[in-house]
Amino acid sequence: MTNIDEFLRCKTPESWVQAAIDDLPTLLIDHANCEKKAASTALNLMYRYVEKPAMLLKLSKLAREELRHFEQVLGIMRKREIEYQQIASARYAGELRKGVRTHEPARLIDILIVSAIVEARSCERFEALIPHLDRELSEFYTSLLKSEARHFMVYLDFARQYSTEDISDRIAFFLAEDERLILSADEDFRFHSGVPALAA
Numbered sequence: 001m002t003n004i005d006e007f008l009r010c011k012t013p014e015s016w017v018q019a020a021i022d023d024l025p026t027l028l029i030d031h032a033n034c035e036k037k038a039a040s041t042a043l044n045l046m047y048r049y050v051e052k053p054a055m056l057l058k059l060s061k062l063a064r065e066e067l068r069h070f071e072q073v074l075g076i077m078r079k080r081e082i083e084y085q086q087i088a089s090a091r092y093a094g095e096l097r098k099g100v101r102t103h104e105p106a107r108l109i110d111i112l113i114v115s116a117i118v119e120a121r122s123c124e125r126f127e128a129l130i131p132h133l134d135r136e137l138s139e140f141y142t143s144l145l146k147s148e149a150r151h152f153m154v155y156l157d158f159a160r161q162y163s164t165e166d167i168s169d170r171i172a173f174f175l176a177e178d179e180r181l182i183l184s185a186d187e188d189f190r191f192h193s194g195v196p197a198l199a200a
């Protein structure tokens with residue numbers, strides 16, 4: 001995953017990895033939520049940008065893959081008797097989205113960049129977790145890592161393709177936001193949370 005490690009500005013802090021190992025039920029519940037959200041992000045784009053057939057097709061496939069991941073997480077939760085309950089979402093995606101511009105086509109480009117970063121960060125987190133997990137979860141996360149790496153490229157390629165100008169400034173802007181959210185203290189432990197507040 002060298003390209004993702006080079007793309008992102010920081011690695012997941014060790015204290016987050018420790019918090020995840022200590023609270024696998026919350027990790028899995030929030031992971032299930034993230035897969036649902038990933039599917040709905042793709043669907044929302046499909047509703048809004050019907051005039052882009054190449055993107056519609058790719059995103060439809062991507063949404064199905066995310067729902068399949070959701071089903072797989074549910075399966076693992078059921079096996080481990082982890083009860084699915086409502087938990088508030090992490091600040092991460094909402095905060096990243098605050099920087100999305102509201103006029104078109106800037107809005108589309110920014111959403112595609114944010115989606116690429118969320119996929120890249122998920123991929124990096126799976127990789128950080130894998131050595132610490134039991135066999136079933138580490139195999140599952142190894143398989144997910146590959147699809148999220150692919151999704152990262154899908155979003156980034158469309159962002160480049162649909163933009164009429166160079167997008168490196170926008171990518172740098174959102175990457176700095178990602179870095180801030182990952183490296184600053186965060187009260188709630190979630191799949192995309194920052195440094196656990198107690199460890200900060």
Ligand SMILES: [Fe+2]
Pocket residue numbers: 035038065066069144148
């Ligand atoms: Fe996924």
Ligand SMILES: [Fe+2]
Pocket residue numbers: 038066119147148151
């Ligand atoms: Fe994904």
